[in-house]
Amino acid sequence: MSAKDVQLDPVDIAILRELQKDGRIANKDLAAAVGIAPSTCVDRVARLRRTGVITGYTAQISPEAIGRPIQALLTVQVQPHARPLVDPFVVHVRSLPETLSVHHVAGPDDFVVHVACGSSQDLQRLVLDRFTSRPEVARLQTHLIFSTWNGGPLSPYPPQDPAAPRR
Amino acid sequence: MSAKDVQLDPVDIAILRELQKDGRIANKDLAAAVGIAPSTCVDRVARLRRTGVITGYTAQISPEAIGRPIQALLTVQVQPHARPLVDPFVVHVRSLPETLSVHHVAGPDDFVVHVACGSSQDLQRLVLDRFTSRPEVARLQTHLIFSTWNGGPLSPYPPQDPAAPRR
DNA sequence: TGTGAAATTAGCCCGTC
């Protein structure tokens, strides 16, 4: 089953909302929050996990607390004919300890890389030594991050039909 | 205590690594993975939570699985003198159900907004009706996301001194 | 502060509706 074919009912949506707010909520409390029996809740969560709606659980870490107070978004354009170098570029970027995420995008730029560094000096070294020195990098812009807000829990779209069959 | 003052020893670092890989790992297994007793592990994790190193736990959801297969990064420039409008803009963007995150940045643009939509048509409507129609938005570029890679677990910087006092 | 053991609690696998 492809994850995109999964039908979600209102209970599933409530479960996803709660698990995004607190990924370690006890099954008992989760069941109470969404109004079903704990045993049923185990089934629901297991199915959401199995069908790929829930891809995993993670602890959120404060970058500042672990010595990485400087964050930036790097927009990168690669050379027009650097296609054979694109995959190695992604591998390279992912291997950097400063890398939080890499997006391959269409638009004015080709890649957007989110990084977290120990200082502005480290950011400078990262940009110069790990990015602009590479031949496939044609242009790079640094967007220093002042502050970040995360959105609310991601809710399904379009609004699910409560009467829709589960699958 | 400020989170940035927290000193982390190698055991803490190992705990953070494991909890980023699997935020719902059982305390018993976590303790075994990092080589301490389960009861000690409870204390360690509680302290990391209390001191702000761990800011929370969350379930990772597949946007495709909940009907939001189209993701984009929107780079936004605001009008030079729109300062009084900046905070309302952030509030507005955060209130959109499509918004995953908002970054206030320095550089060529002022904001970078990560959104997930149900279709390219929805993205179009989002950009036109929720962004470019607002007076404080001077310029917007859409970077459609082809694919995303997440980096490995975020590790502390600089490498912690094993002999360093905890606090 | 870390550890080990006891008491409490939650999670999981049944059967039944």
Add this chain to the structure above:
DNA sequence: GACGGGCTAATTTCACA
């Protein structure tokens, strides 16, 4: 598919080193 019971296993608390 949802629910409740009963067993297993985990978490938490406490006294001690």
